[in-house]
Amino acid sequence: MQLRCWSHHTSLLTFPFPNPRQTFQSATHKLFTVMTSSKEQSSPPPPPIRYDLYRGHPNNSLLPTLEIQSILSSCAKDKDSLTRALKYGTNEGDDALLSALRSFIEKRTVHDDGSSDTTSSGFFITSGVSHGLELLCATCTNGGEVWVERPTYFLAPKIFQSHGLVVKPLPMLSDRLDLNKSNGCGTDTEYTEWAVQPDQDIIGRIDIDKLIQMVEHNGVSPPKMMYIIPSYHNPTGRSMTVAEREKLASFAIRNGILLVADEVYHLLDWERELNVDGQDTSNQTTSRRPAGMIHFNTNAETATATLKGCCISVSSFTKIFAPGIRLGWIQAPPFIIQRLISHGYIISQGGVAPFTGRLMTNAIESGLLDSYLNKLKMEYAQRCDLVCDLLKVEPRIVVLTHNSPIKRGGGYFLWVQFPFGVDSDALLAFCMNDYGVKFMPGSRCDPFAGEDDDNGSSGALIKCCARLCFADLDRDELVDATKAFIQAFRSFVDR
Numbered sequence: 001m002q003l004r005c006w007s008h009h010t011s012l013l014t015f016p017f018p019n020p021r022q023t024f025q026s027a028t029h030k031l032f033t034v035m036t037s038s039k040e041q042s043s044p045p046p047p048p049i050r051y052d053l054y055r056g057h058p059n060n061s062l063l064p065t066l067e068i069q070s071i072l073s074s075c076a077k078d079k080d081s082l083t084r085a086l087k088y089g090t091n092e093g094d095d096a097l098l099s100a101l102r103s104f105i106e107k108r109t110v111h112d113d114g115s116s117d118t119t120s121s122g123f124f125i126t127s128g129v130s131h132g133l134e135l136l137c138a139t140c141t142n143g144g145e146v147w148v149e150r151p152t153y154f155l156a157p158k159i160f161q162s163h164g165l166v167v168k169p170l171p172m173l174s175d176r177l178d179l180n181k182s183n184g185c186g187t188d189t190e191y192t193e194w195a196v197q198p199d200q201d202i203i204g205r206i207d208i209d210k211l212i213q214m215v216e217h218n219g220v221s222p223p224k225m226m227y228i229i230p231s232y233h234n235p236t237g238r239s240m241t242v243a244e245r246e247k248l249a250s251f252a253i254r255n256g257i258l259l260v261a262d263e264v265y266h267l268l269d270w271e272r273e274l275n276v277d278g279q280d281t282s283n284q285t286t287s288r289r290p291a292g293m294i295h296f297n298t299n300a301e302t303a304t305a306t307l308k309g310c311c312i313s314v315s316s317f318t319k320i321f322a323p324g325i326r327l328g329w330i331q332a333p334p335f336i337i338q339r340l341i342s343h344g345y346i347i348s349q350g351g352v353a354p355f356t357g358r359l360m361t362n363a364i365e366s367g368l369l370d371s372y373l374n375k376l377k378m379e380y381a382q383r384c385d386l387v388c389d390l391l392k393v394e395p396r397i398v399v400l401t402h403n404s405p406i407k408r409g410g411g412y413f414l415w416v417q418f419p420f421g422v423d424s425d426a427l428l429a430f431c432m433n434d435y436g437v438k439f440m441p442g443s444r445c446d447p448f449a450g451e452d453d454d455n456g457s458s459g460a461l462i463k464c465c466a467r468l469c470f471a472d473l474d475r476d477e478l479v480d481a482t483k484a485f486i487q488a489f490r491s492f493v494d495r
Contacts, residue, residue, distance in 0.1 A: 047436055071368065097357040109291065121334075129328055175207065216251075226260065267373065317369075390479065422493060426492075427489065446463075
């Protein structure tokens, strides 16, 4: 086929033009060839996940559906209160919610070890812990560094980085381990010994003495912010002792550092030994829950700190009621609360979630939150013990969570250690492919995984650990998942 056209310089011009039918057939043939070739070369789809020990969600049966129905019914009867809840709110949160929240926390923490008067601190309502971290970064930082534990909550570093903060590791006690020396570690193929002995309280512990040495004696510039999870840590499950909290808080205040404590699991805890009624049976000092970090903001130090260093607590109703509530709080000294109140985004929107706040005010004042939280604590204590008992049949899987001197359990997770040389990433791939079991490998909780720097031995230790969630699956599924996990581990190391 030819296309003809006229030119004022030449006579009739002709040039080839492809036949439309031939063009379509050729293109179709090429596309079919690419598709079939790609299909032949592509790997088969991954097998389905039967047991998810990765996801940190509550089980559907543990969601407060009946409680929410009762709260909604009650709130609907109070027309004046309901009308106020449907309007714009105050910047820091509704007064009734703030008052109820303070009373609730004071009542639930009055017997905490190290508890002090916190009436000088203020509350600010948020949409949850992540929102609280976002607001603190926006109002209290302008670049700089934030130092975090290793391991840490795996999604927090992304929040800091989105605000231009450089995330760096806090010095950890596990950095002191010399894995090249004979310290009980096996070879890469023996899989018989551990990097940390089963009774060592070293995992996830900040090396506070080294931290003080670095900043106060070696001239290392302090960060703008430190982010920690002091109670029932995600992922390790460990709690800091009162002495550790006092020492770290004092360091932060002296050096003008904002010490942000993610305390979302602080109220979701239990004695490790319970009687049938779920009441405490031990009077040991170590069985008392250490107070939240806000209690270590001594008034004198905070008032005179020219650099405005302080402890700040961020928490929410996510774990103690329901994730979908999307309501939390920041508890901090007044100058931090004032920064939050004055933030343009808060001023523009008229406070955070006034309607949801009204629901939670009712939940607190009616006692529903108290009774529901008590039920959750009993349920999670039993689930935690269930998994720990099952894991006892495989002595090469060590639960490090219980090494803390604080004889309490809490949160959603167990942190387990495999023999040195077992790569939890490789184990995960094997478990998912051959057994349909998913868990969180240690490296996922390490923002610095794979970095070739002088971070000591923490990275190697974390790599042979894993996080298991006991909150999400049904009880029967949790048993089957743990057994499958053990079987997969044995197949992996004994092959």
